[in-house]
Amino acid sequence: MALVFDVSADLALFRKPYTTTSMISYPFPPPTAVAGIIGAIVGIPNGSDDDAKNALFWNHLSGTRIAVGINKPVEWMVTAVNLLKYKTANADMKEHIQIKHQFVKKPSYRLYVSEGEVYKSLKERLKNGEFVFTPYLGVAYALADINYIGEYEEEGVEEEFIEVSTVVPQYQVEIDVLKSGGVYRETVPYRLSTTRSMEESVRVFYPVFTHHLTEKPELIIKERGQLLITKVGAEKVAWFNAW
Numbered sequence: 001m002a003l004v005f006d007v008s009a010d011l012a013l014f015r016k017p018y019t020t021t022s023m024i025s026y027p028f029p030p031p032t033a034v035a036g037i038i039g040a041i042v043g044i045p046n047g048s049d050d051d052a053k054n055a056l057f058w059n060h061l062s063g064t065r066i067a068v069g070i071n072k073p074v075e076w077m078v079t080a081v082n083l084l085k086y087k088t089a090n091a092d093m094k095e096h097i098q099i100k101h102q103f104v105k106k107p108s109y110r111l112y113v114s115e116g117e118v119y120k121s122l123k124e125r126l127k128n129g130e131f132v133f134t135p136y137l138g139v140a141y142a143l144a145d146i147n148y149i150g151e152y153e154e155e156g157v158e159e160e161f162i163e164v165s166t167v168v169p170q171y172q173v174e175i176d177v178l179k180s181g182g183v184y185r186e187t188v189p190y191r192l193s194t195t196r197s198m199e200e201s202v203r204v205f206y207p208v209f210t211h212h213l214t215e216k217p218e219l220i221i222k223e224r225g226q227l228l229i230t231k232v233g234a235e236k237v238a239w240f241n242a243w
Helices: 033-044 056-060 121-130
Strands: 002-008 065-070 076-084 097-103 106-115 144-150 152-157 162-164 183-192 200-208 219-223 228-232 235-240
Touching: 002 121, 002 228, 033 056, 033 065, 033 106, 033 121, 033 183, 065 235, 106 121, 106 235, 121 144, 162 235, 200 219
Parallel strands: none
Antiparallel strands: 002 106, 002 144, 065 106, 076 097, 152 228, 162 219, 183 200, 228 235
């Protein structure tokens, strides 16, 4: 079984870890951000009251599989954000520094969750339209709207060429770029430790999604390699490996 729900907001910022002063965003929530969204909805404490770098919710996500879909064309907005300058010893709180931020504008994503310890609790929270902690898309001021789509049986997919409507992890996958109409590639954080250090990243592919398209684009996979693909409702979904 798989849970399906949409997350959207006015803004999102999933900061790429190599950016420092200027913040550059991934176009979709990487698995680490999805883990935080799940933890917020279910209400798994992260232990930050004891140590700010704690992310203890990872202890409860073992065995959980997720997939990420992009519901609408990705739009960008770049702006400067005023921040207070307070790190120097004699900082004047009237001093400001302007930092460039790259935001995703009015994003909408479809998240898929299967298996794992949190599955039952997540299902109950989504069905009841409630959450314990406030979910957001990357930064605390990008408050997320959650829309539960439903729970679906997973069905196997046997076609030679598979049309996938989600982000595709590169697990020895071969994609027909021409039939897909174009492909983007990113390397995204996949798993963190309980102290927020990077443990694993993964390369992913996702379709070119522009406003002139009348239908949601799909990637055509001609060799699935070690990638798990199942049919969830009417969609074919490419899963990240279980945490």
